[in-house]
Amino acid sequence: MRDVEKMMEDRSRLLGPNITTFYDDPVHFVKGAGVWLWDAEGRKYLDCYNNVPHVGHCNERVVEAIYRQASTLNTHTRYLHDGILDYIERLTATTAPSLDTAILTCTGSEANDIALRMAEAVTGKRGIIATDATYHGNTALVSQLSKSNVPAVGFGLDQFFRFVKAPDSYRAPDVDGTVFAASVAAQIEAFEKEETGFAALVVCPYFLNEGFPDNPDGWLQPVADVVHKAGGLLICDEVQSGFGRTGSQFWAHEKMGVVPDVMTLGKPMANGHPVGGIIAKADIVAAFRKEYRYFNTFGGNPVSCAAAMAVLEEIEEHDLVSNAKLVGDHARVRLAELKAKYEVVGDIRGSGLIFGAEMVLDQKTKEPASAFTDRVINAMRHRGVILSKLGRHKNTLKIRPPMPFSMENADLLFDTLDDVLAQTPVSS
Numbered sequence: 001m002r003d004v005e006k007m008m009e010d011r012s013r014l015l016g017p018n019i020t021t022f023y024d025d026p027v028h029f030v031k032g033a034g035v036w037l038w039d040a041e042g043r044k045y046l047d048c049y050n051n052v053p054h055v056g057h058c059n060e061r062v063v064e065a066i067y068r069q070a071s072t073l074n075t076h077t078r079y080l081h082d083g084i085l086d087y088i089e090r091l092t093a094t095t096a097p098s099l100d101t102a103i104l105t106c107t108g109s110e111a112n113d114i115a116l117r118m119a120e121a122v123t124g125k126r127g128i129i130a131t132d133a134t135y136h137g138n139t140a141l142v143s144q145l146s147k148s149n150v151p152a153v154g155f156g157l158d159q160f161f162r163f164v165k166a167p168d169s170y171r172a173p174d175v176d177g178t179v180f181a182a183s184v185a186a187q188i189e190a191f192e193k194e195e196t197g198f199a200a201l202v203v204c205p206y207f208l209n210e211g212f213p214d215n216p217d218g219w220l221q222p223v224a225d226v227v228h229k230a231g232g233l234l235i236c237d238e239v240q241s242g243f244g245r246t247g248s249q250f251w252a253h254e255k256m257g258v259v260p261d262v263m264t265l266g267k268p269m270a271n272g273h274p275v276g277g278i279i280a281k282a283d284i285v286a287a288f289r290k291e292y293r294y295f296n297t298f299g300g301n302p303v304s305c306a307a308a309m310a311v312l313e314e315i316e317e318h319d320l321v322s323n324a325k326l327v328g329d330h331a332r333v334r335l336a337e338l339k340a341k342y343e344v345v346g347d348i349r350g351s352g353l354i355f356g357a358e359m360v361l362d363q364k365t366k367e368p369a370s371a372f373t374d375r376v377i378n379a380m381r382h383r384g385v386i387l388s389k390l391g392r393h394k395n396t397l398k399i400r401p402p403m404p405f406s407m408e409n410a411d412l413l414f415d416t417l418d419d420v421l422a423q424t425p426v427s428s
Contacts, residue, residue, distance in 0.1 A: 054243055057402065065306040106304075123199045159196070167180055200227075209391075242263075264276070356396050
C-alpha cells in the first residue's frame with residue numbers, strides 16, 4: 001500500500017494537476033461503517049461531513065440490495081425491468097402530487113443539466129438565474145451556474161446566465177424573502193429585454209453551499225410567485241438538502257413553502273452508488289422528451305434502482321427523518337453554548353442534520369475568520385472528527401453527517417470542537 005506522500009505523487013502523475021484533497025495533511029481512508037471511518041493506520045474517525053452515505057457507510061441493507069441485484073441482472077432501460085418503475089413510484093410518493101414523473105441519471109450534474117434543458121423545452125427561452133455563491137455541478141452547461149467557479153472557457157454559454165446575491169441571514173437579513181424575490185424579478189426583467197428571455201430560477205432550497213442561512217419556513221414563497229408570474233420554472237436542487245436531512249420534512253422545498261416545477265437529486269440517493277434524478281410534472285417531462293432524444297445507458301439500471309430503493313426503505317424503517325430533527329435540535333443547543341463561550345463564533349444555524357457555526361474575527365464588524373476556520377477544521381481532523389467549511393467567505397463550519405448520527409455522536413463532536421476552539425489561536 002502506498003504511503004501518503006507516494007499517493008499524492010501518483011495522483012498528480014496519473015490523474016493530472018489540480019486534484020484537490022481535504023486538509024493540510026490529507027487522510028487516507030480504507031474502511032467505513034455507519035458514521036465511522038478508518039484510515040490506513042487503523043485510526044477511527046467520526047464522520048460529520050459526508051452526506052453521500054446517507055443511511056450510513058456500508059449500510060447492510062444497501063450492500064445486500066446491490067449484491068442481490070448484481071448477482072441476478074444488470075442492463076439498461078431499453079429493456080423492461082420492474083426495478084425502475086417500483087422505485088420511481090415509491091420515490092414520487094414522497095413528493096407533492098404534481099411531481100409525478102422522473103428521469104434517472106448517474107449524477108446530480110446530469111440531473112441539473114437536464115433540468116435546464118427542460119426549462120428551455122417548456123418556455124422556449126434560455127435565461128437562467130442562480131445565486132452568486134453556489135454550485136450545481138460540472139457539465140459545460142451546469143458549470144455556468146457556479147459564479148465563483150465559472151471556467152475560462154465555456155462555449156459562450158455564460159450569456160444565458162444571470163446571478164442574484166445569495167441570502168445571508170447574518171449580515172443582511174431578509175426576513176420574509178421579499179428582497180431576494182425583488183432581486184430575481186430585476187434579473188428576469190433584464191432577460192426579458194433581451195432575445196434570451198427568462199426560463200428558470202435554480203436554487204438549493206436550503207442554500208447549503210451559500211452557508212445555509214437561517215431563513216424562516218416558507219421563505220421561498222415570494223420568489224416562487226415571481227418566477228411563475230413571469231412564466232418561468234422553479235428548479236429546486238435537493239442533492240444536498242433532500243431525503244429528510246432538514247429533519248422537518250422529507251424535502252427542504254416543503255420547509256421553504258414551495259412546490260418546485262422540477263426537482264433534481266444526486267449524491268445521497270443510493271448511498272454512494274452513482275444515482276441521480278429529476279422529478280417533475282408530467283407535462284414538463286413530456287416537453288423535454290419531445291425536444292430531446294435523451295438516453296442514459298447507466299441511468300436507472302436495475303442495480304442502481306435496487307440501491308436507491310434500499311435507501312428509502314432504510315429511512316422509513318428507522319425513522320431517520322425524526323432522528324435528524326432530534327439530533328439537530330440538540331446540536332443547536334450545543335452550538336448556542338459554544339457561541340456564548342467563544343467570541344469567534346459569530347452565528348449558529350441549521351436544521352436537522354445540517355448545522356454549523358460562522359466564525360468571525362469580531363462579532364460587531366462580522367469580519368470573516370476564514371483562516372481560523374481552516375485551522376479548526378484541520379485540528380478536528382487530527383482529533384478524529386471529519387467536517388468541512390463553506391459559504392461565501394469559507395468561514396462557516398459545514399456539519400452534514402450521515403442520517404444515523406446520534407446524540408452521543410453529536411456530543412463527541414461538540415466536546416471535541418469545544419476543546420479545539422479553546423486551543424486554536426484566532427490569529428496565526
